[in-house]
Amino acid sequence: MGKPLKNPPTYLINSVDHALRIAAMLQLEGELTVSEVAERLGVARSTAHRLLAMLVYRDFAVQDERRLYRAGPILELAAHSPSAASRLRAAALPHLHRLVGVLDESANLTVRTGDTVRFIASVECSQTLRVGSREGMVFPAHHTTAGLLLLAELTDEELEAVYPAERYADRPAERLTARPDLDRLRTELARVRRKGFALNQGRSERGVVAVGVPVRAPDGTALAGLSVSMPSGRYDKHRLPSLVDTLSRVAGAIEADLAR
Template sequence: MNKPLKTPPPYPIASVDHALRAATILQLEGGATVAQLAERLGVARSTAHRILAMLVYRDFAVQGEDRVYRAGPVLELAAHSQSLVSRLRAAALPHLHRVVGLLDETANLIVRTGDTVRFIASVECLQALRVGSREGMVFPAHRTTAGLLLLAELTDGELEEVYGPGRQRDRPADGPDLAQLRTELGRMRRNGFAVNKERSERGLVAVGVPVRGRDGTALAGLSVSMPSVRYDPQRLRSLVATLEAAAHAVEKELADQP
């Protein structure tokens, strides 16, 4: 028997439908101007503009200097297998809690998509002065600990694909100096860990290590974040050792899954 066609809901909400259709157009077709989207949706330009403004606000879209709207970080995350993201999160959460119990600092799990990263899990510590949960938030990859670790896995050619000339059209002011970034990534590649001192947020220090798949590819970054006033460089090796133990435990759980 053929599967029945989708039945529209009895009380459709036009504004929601327009927003979902707009997001789909940006994701599948690469981009659109306000006028193009208004024509596609059959709405006024002012309505299309309001829809796009909300998509930008929620990171579903970005607007380039050419005034074209394109898929934002949330939609780019679809490049990751959702099953992989959910499996990563499920495998990591118990170990994030264990890290927080040992270090009494906030722990995070992060994945990269292009030049951005998304925090897919975050467990806060109980200290009064602490780094809050970043779960669901999106940051430029080169400004976060885990993002740098994941970028360090790329070849020069792959890094050029992410940050080369013309690649940062949507966020030109935030693009890194590529030569300097290569030097930093080389150091992190040798060390096997990364330290972020107020690079993403003032007053915050983070230390991170990669979480690898069966083939050795870095799938995510596992990090611990703390107020900079509490960071002691003398504890760095201990922090890294605790994170590496947690990362290896997550890797083992992933490897044991069918």
């Protein structure tokens, strides 16, 4: 017996439907112009432009120097390994909740694709002053705790490939979009490799401190970064060894579940 056809929902929201169709086109077909999107959807160019602008804002799309739109970091991550990210998230979530229960600080699991990282799981603590959920958000890899952990796994040649100078030539020279100083970054990554953890004090967000360790596959490959974040006023450097030890034990528990 054949699979039944999909029926549209009773209350079809056209703008949402259009945005989802554009996301699918970008992921499956590649680069598109505003005019092509407008023609495919049967909408005005101004409508197509607004929809694309929202997808760019949410990292589902990016616009290059030729004014063409292509799949953004979130769609690239989904295309790269949707099932692996889903399994990783499912395995980690119970442990993230336990980690938050022990430390009473917010916890995150983050993966890297190219020069960006995406938070695939986030659990907030119960304290009034806390770091909010980052789930689904995308940041430059070299500005985040997990990004440093995962970049530290790369060789010098692989790091150069992640940050080719030509990719950044036309980007605004702002802190979060500029190409990192690779000599300085290599020094920082060497320190991360040596210590086995990353400490982020206001690097990605002022007033926030994060500590993280890698989560590894059975073959030793780093799959993700596990981190805990807190307001800087609550961070005590004397607790750092204890935080790293707790994170390492939780990472080990996640790795054991993944191995099973």
